Amino acid sequence: SQKIEQNSEALNIQEGKTATLTCNYTNYSPAYLQWYRQDPGRGPVFLLLIRENEKEKRKERLKVTFDTTLKQSLFHITASQPADSATYLCALDGANSGGYQKVTFGTGTKLQVIP
Amino acid sequence: ETGVTQTPRHLVMGMTNKKSLKCEQHLGHNAMYWYKQSAKKPLELMFVYNFKEQTENNSVPSRFSPECPNSSHLFLHLHTLQPEDSALYLCASSQPDRVFNYEQYFGPGTRLTVT
Numbered sequence: 001s002q003k004i005e006q007n008s009e010a011l012n013i014q015e016g017k018t019a020t021l022t023c024n025y026t027n028y029s030p031a032y033l034q035w036y037r038q039d040p041g042r043g044p045v046f047l048l049l050i051r052e053n054e055k056e057k058r059k060e061r062l063k064v065t066f067d068t069t070l071k072q073s074l075f076h077i078t079a080s081q082p083a084d085s086a087t088y089l090c091a092l093d094g095a096n097s098g099g100y101q102k103v104t105f106g107t108g109t110k111l112q113v114i115p
Numbered sequence: 116e117t118g119v120t121q122t123p124r125h126l127v128m129g130m131t132n133k134k135s136l137k138c139e140q141h142l143g144h145n146a147m148y149w150y151k152q153s154a155k156k157p158l159e160l161m162f163v164y165n166f167k168e169q170t171e172n173n174s175v176p177s178r179f180s181p182e183c184p185n186s187s188h189l190f191l192h193l194h195t196l197q198p199e200d201s202a203l204y205l206c207a208s209s210q211p212d213r214v215f216n217y218e219q220y221f222g223p224g225t226r227l228t229v230t
Contacts, residue, residue, distance in 0.1 A: 004157070032217060043117065043205050043221030044158075089158070093217060100146035100165040101211050103219065105158040 002028045004106040006090055012112045013080055021075040021109045023090030028104070030092035033066055033073050038087045038108065047088075048075075080113045087111070118142040121206050121222035128196065129230055136191040136225045138206030145210055147189045148219065149181060152203040164189060196229045203227075 007022035023033070032051045036044035050057045050066045050073070057064045063076040077084050090106040119140045128134050140147065149161040163171035164183040178200075180192040189206055203226050207219040 009155075034218065041224070041226070043119070043207070043224050044219075045117065045221070046218035049217055100148075100163050100170055101209060101217065101219070102160065102163070102171060104160075107155065107157045 002026070002092075002104055004028075004090060004092060004104060006088075006106040006109045008109055009107070010110045010112065012114060015080060015082060015113050015115050017080055019077040019080045019084070019111055019113070021088050021090075021111070023073040023075070023106055025071050025092055028071070028092055029068075032093055033064075034091040034093065034103070035062075035064060035073075035075050036089040036091060036105075038089055044089055077111075080111075082113045082115050085111055085113050117220045117222065119206060119208055119220050119222035121204075121225050123225060124223060125226045125228075127228045127230060128193070130196055130198070132196075133192070133194040135193065136204055136206075136227075138189040138191075138222055140187055140189075140206075140208040140220070140222075142208055142220060143210070144208035144220070145186055146208060147183065147186070148207040148209075149189065149191055150205040150207065152205055152224070153201075158205065162191075193227075196227075198229050201227055201229045 003026045005024045034049045035047045038044040050064045061078045065074045087108040087110045089108045093103045122137045147164045150158045161175045162181045167183045182190040203224045205224045206222040209219045
């Protein structure tokens with residue numbers, strides 16, 4: 001069965017450093033991979049999407065890499081700030097079939113940026 | 116605000132009660148989703164509706180009954196629930212047939228407690 005693992009349940013880093021979160025998957029060939037941010041008591045918010053034929057995608061202080069050979073994605077936040085503290089979810093989608101999606105989410109990594 | 120609203124935000128119900136969760140999206144999307152999020156578990160896709168038609172039911176117990184009267188509204192009717200059904204129930208919408216637009220927009224969720 002499909003399985004997604006995010007490297008750790010929690011990650012603490014010092015403000016200003018780069019946070020790196022890992023997402024590994026097995027028994028899956030996603031067409032693209034997404035990263036979401038979730039704050040306590042709220043729904044996830046979309047951050048970035050990377051396609052299977054893309055190696056890297058950037059958006060402001062965020063960078064995502066996608067290695068389909070290793071079946072791994074890395075999510076980086078550079079110059080991290082306390083406001084970046086949240087849970088980050090990795091999500092995989094096989095294909096756009098029939099106008100809707102069947103997305104599989106990881107359990108998330110809770111990031112704490114310490115001032 | 117993501118354009119997806121959910122009511123109520125919190126719900127406490129006994130195992131013999133009947134209640135309904137409501138979701139409304141103001142984004143003009145054709146696909147709507149119900150997810151369940153339990154502690155330490157990934158988001159679990161429950162139901163998918165595409166243009167008001169149910170397209171996915173991920174082996175959800177019959178005590179959960181979805182309804183989609185139109186493409187903007189989605190309900191989840193609850194009856195005879197068990198304590199293990201206590202979780203955060205999230206509604207989402209998307210329009211994946213738009214070019215390069217596969218993100219899902221989530222509501223804030225309903226925190227359900229079954230006593």
